Amino acid sequence: MRLGALLAAVCLVVAGPSRADEAFVTNQSSDDLSVIDLASGKTLATIPIGGRPAGVAVSKDGARVYVTSPEGKALNVVDAAARQVVAKIDVGGGPLGVAAHPSGSLVYVADWYAHKIHVVDPVARKVTGSIEVGLSPSGLAVTPDGKLLLSADRDSNEVSIVDVASAKRVAQLRVGDRPFGVTIDAKGERAYTANVATNDVSVIDIAARKVVGSVKVGDRPYAVALAGGRGFVTDQYQEQVSVFDLSSLKPVATIPVGEYPEGIEASRDGRFVYVSNWFSNTLSEIDVATLKVTREMTTGNGPRSFGSFIRVTP
């Protein structure tokens, strides 16, 4: 038993450094992707992308990172471990939001101009279908069970709920004005949209297909992260993150971050929230327990990280 414990300790030590999360940050102005080690805060690699990268989705197994190039009209498939673009799939239009199905077999790409979602087979490297949604779909998210896809249709002021199996929209929910990011909780029960024009977050009961609440936040909210029973919202025009309680839907705090905070996501263990500051070219780390910024890391120029950008290394 003693030996067992010792071995386990050795394994932990060995596994320690390589198990740190990594952030894959889309830098729109410098046209590349920063890979940042969240343990050391150092940039491990900068991967050239092109086409003004914006949207990002890390596959569930952490092997692939999908990056949209809205000006290049393409979806880039990145080998996360090799730090290389392995495919550039032409999808046309204005690809922006992106989400990976938990099975790994499908990737959804929102077309900002064509008002539909492209269904992409990342292995065959081609578009296999499309799903009609509302106007200017932006943020996308798939429920953890892989059955439903949610799309924030910015210019319809709606969220579309799509049945993945039939690739058909099954519900349209009126949310606040100009919803941009959409985030689903770990149980797949609720979804949260950041509504750019009404400065609030809409709370959706996914099973009931109903908006069950809304929370006032700061100016021009971009996206929502969930950690420690709280919602964290980037307020682009206020250089801050608004925090609210997920049960009471009451405001808890505001945390000053960099200028034009945009993409935001919690670490898998829920201890930290990471924020891309588009104007400042930094990634802020927020301690979920103390609600304080603990670190500022340097990114490329114009980090947006719109989507899921944190990879848990295997």
Add this chain to the structure above:
Amino acid sequence: MKLQLLAAAALVLGAAGAADAHGPTRQKTEQKVEINASPDKVWKVVGNWLDMSWLPPVEKTEGDAAAEKGAKRKITLKGGAIVEEELNQYAADKMMYSYRITNVDVKVLPVSNYSSKIIVKGEGDKTTVTWDGAFYRGFPNNDPPPELSDEAALKAVSGLYRAGLDNLKKKVEGGS
């Protein structure tokens, strides 16, 4: 009458779309100038929210005297074009304010969803003024014409800031 209603609805929808829709790539610019004067002296000029006469194309500035969040100003340019703006934040203690454009013709400034911040920092007789802008191109859809492209937007705003800051320096240092 039905047709009229429809036309009116289309107009309203069209207007709302034009105001809010934008391209996929936000642009940014930052311009600075060093002025040989105290920060207080520079802020006296820059911080006067209702006098943009230091910016060369400006003819007159009118609006809400109380410089606070939500205050509005209307800037008339030489030649008659109008730019409407709204204060986002005004902090005299930090010598900064931020604002957004609520209405401008893309023929005047080829941008949309424009927001900006101007900040004065310095010590003794050396002051730096930093002017930051964030905006989308003037054309909200795919494949913009050259005059409404990302590059055109960036060039226009950077050029405007440069001209403004250089003139500000001249004005403050010249004592006029």
